[in-house]
Amino acid sequence: xxxxxxxLRERAGKYFLELQTRICAALEETDGKVGFVTDExxxxxxxxxxxxxxxxxxxxxxxGVNFSKVSGIxxxxxxxxxxxxxxxxxxTGISLVLHPVSPMIPAVHANLRYxxxxxxxxxFGGGTDLTPxxxxxxxxxxxxxxxxxxxxxxxxSFYPRFKKWCDEYFFVRHRGETRGVGGIxxxxxxxxxxxxxSFVQSVGDAFLDAYLPVVRKRVRMEWGEKxxxxxxxxxxxxxxxxxxxxRGTTFGLETDGRVESILMSLPPVVHWRYDVRPEKGSxxxxxxxxxxxxxxxxxx
Amino acid sequence: xxxxxxxLRERAGKYFLELQTRICAALEETDGKVGFVTDExxxxxxxxxxxxxxxxxxxxxxxGVNFSKVSGIxxxxxxxxxxxxxxxxxxTGISLVLHPVSPMIPAVHANLRYxxxxxxxxxFGGGTDLTPxxxxxxxxxxxxxxxxxxxxxxxxSFYPRFKKWCDEYFFVRHRGETRGVGGIxxxxxxxxxxxxxSFVQSVGDAFLDAYLPVVRKRVRMEWGEKxxxxxxxxxxxxxxxxxxxxRGTTFGLETDGRVESILMSLPPVVHWRYDVRPEKGSxxxxxxxxxxxxxxxxxx
Numbered sequence: 001x002x003x004x005x006x007x008l009r010e011r012a013g014k015y016f017l018e019l020q021t022r023i024c025a026a027l028e029e030t031d032g033k034v035g036f037v038t039d040e041x042x043x044x045x046x047x048x049x050x051x052x053x054x055x056x057x058x059x060x061x062x063x064g065v066n067f068s069k070v071s072g073i074x075x076x077x078x079x080x081x082x083x084x085x086x087x088x089x090x091x092t093g094i095s096l097v098l099h100p101v102s103p104m105i106p107a108v109h110a111n112l113r114y115x116x117x118x119x120x121x122x123x124f125g126g127g128t129d130l131t132p133x134x135x136x137x138x139x140x141x142x143x144x145x146x147x148x149x150x151x152x153x154x155x156x157s158f159y160p161r162f163k164k165w166c167d168e169y170f171f172v173r174h175r176g177e178t179r180g181v182g183g184i185x186x187x188x189x190x191x192x193x194x195x196x197x198s199f200v201q202s203v204g205d206a207f208l209d210a211y212l213p214v215v216r217k218r219v220r221m222e223w224g225e226k227x228x229x230x231x232x233x234x235x236x237x238x239x240x241x242x243x244x245x246x247r248g249t250t251f252g253l254e255t256d257g258r259v260e261s262i263l264m265s266l267p268p269v270v271h272w273r274y275d276v277r278p279e280k281g282s283x284x285x286x287x288x289x290x291x292x293x294x295x296x297x298x299x300x
Numbered sequence: 301x302x303x304x305x306x307x308l309r310e311r312a313g314k315y316f317l318e319l320q321t322r323i324c325a326a327l328e329e330t331d332g333k334v335g336f337v338t339d340e341x342x343x344x345x346x347x348x349x350x351x352x353x354x355x356x357x358x359x360x361x362x363x364g365v366n367f368s369k370v371s372g373i374x375x376x377x378x379x380x381x382x383x384x385x386x387x388x389x390x391x392t393g394i395s396l397v398l399h400p401v402s403p404m405i406p407a408v409h410a411n412l413r414y415x416x417x418x419x420x421x422x423x424f425g426g427g428t429d430l431t432p433x434x435x436x437x438x439x440x441x442x443x444x445x446x447x448x449x450x451x452x453x454x455x456x457s458f459y460p461r462f463k464k465w466c467d468e469y470f471f472v473r474h475r476g477e478t479r480g481v482g483g484i485x486x487x488x489x490x491x492x493x494x495x496x497x498s499f500v501q502s503v504g505d506a507f508l509d510a511y512l513p514v515v516r517k518r519v520r521m522e523w524g525e526k527x528x529x530x531x532x533x534x535x536x537x538x539x540x541x542x543x544x545x546x547r548g549t550t551f552g553l554e555t556d557g558r559v560e561s562i563l564m565s566l567p568p569v570v571h572w573r574y575d576v577r578p579e580k581g582s583x584x585x586x587x588x589x590x591x592x593x594x595x596x597x598x599x600x
Binding site (some may be wrong): 037041051053055061064174175232236239240242243250253256259260263264266267268269270271272273274275286 | 337339353355362364375390409456463474475532539540543544550553556559560563564566567568569570571573575
């Protein structure tokens, strides 16, 4: 395999763009009602992206899949946050968040990215995680199992490390809860770029297999106003995490990223009522208890 | 006037608690449909508060008025943020946010607070500001005029300084817009404690006069689904400001404040649709243009 025929930045960008196309095609087919609207944009400092959004679908209330490939000069304060030196930079990635209509289908987030600084300092980062509003253990186990297999293909140490990292990263500190039931999260994968690119592709290729079976299993389940209201309230936690803690979001906003593409991740409709507490012994309480204490979903 | 009969911290706390009662009574009378629910809470480290919430009213979709009086030992990292030294602290204040049902009635926020550190370092802070979703110049002028009069009674330099501070503080940087049409904002009013307490009382006493006439003027105006959707979308900016930039919110969340009381400020229902842009020449666009560039609403 002639992996050096093109620079890694080109191959990574090409992979992410193709992955966006592939994922959007599968989501459109699954939804069946409406398609993605494509919005191409360019960045004043260099590069640009393609934002794809589907709204008011039969299955997806809002689905955003964003590709970007940007470059330019990294300002000092951003360099500090990235633990690197100011200079020319290049970044490409795909980021998606899906908010289903049904409270029985979990929301999902995935992100894969490649970053390069002049001087050869480069790394991969990313991950994917599931946010159910009603919890079904078999869904969570399925999601984690597919991710574990994708990790194991590259390095058996990856899944346990990146699963733990995910639980720590998606922690809504002021609520004392994780955002969802996790998945994997990784960042600053430096050195061995070909191994890491191969790993990132495994994760990207596994995404639809990890998520779509869960959608298909839950899509015909019944739900009513009570369940919908619970979803809208829990979506508030999603917003709280993204705006208060998420590095991708705060970094994007601080560095004058494209606001609409960054905030595409926010749910379409959200409720904040005062002090909503689930009933003892309810399915709503079951979810909260699971989010209070991350657990291992698959045995070693 | 025997102003020294009781310590300032006692008098300030008493004033804020009475103001909460007075404001809630007036809001209940204005709304006419539902009353406030009272939630008393205590803080593990010392002190506590009274949160009052009205939901699903005829005029107010959500109204939260919070009183707190807390004390204890200030952790190092909070002392740093407050530009003071670690040690015993005392803080009391009132904070309110009103989210009306009608998109024609502006949302409003007010906060008054007194902070004291051992060693005699103490200060007042606060302000109030208006967030319309459809703009009526006469409402904004009325709101600012009442606040200017309240300021002028203490110091003619206050209104121009605190009006400007408000425009700067409530700036949603990533959107390039202010949250609303401003009002006044002030912090760290040190020295001359009696003068500042008197000023803070003027502002507290003026709040209902500044806001309720606007409610009464707009409450019978007609609106439809289009206007409601615009309000729900604009409320997203309110959330973005509060969770990303607001010091009261981020400080409260970081210092393990009472989450439900802090996040009482968030609107009851919020929309985030992709890239919503007002039509050229519309009333929606008029609002956005006003928020892009703060202006003087009353002549000196």
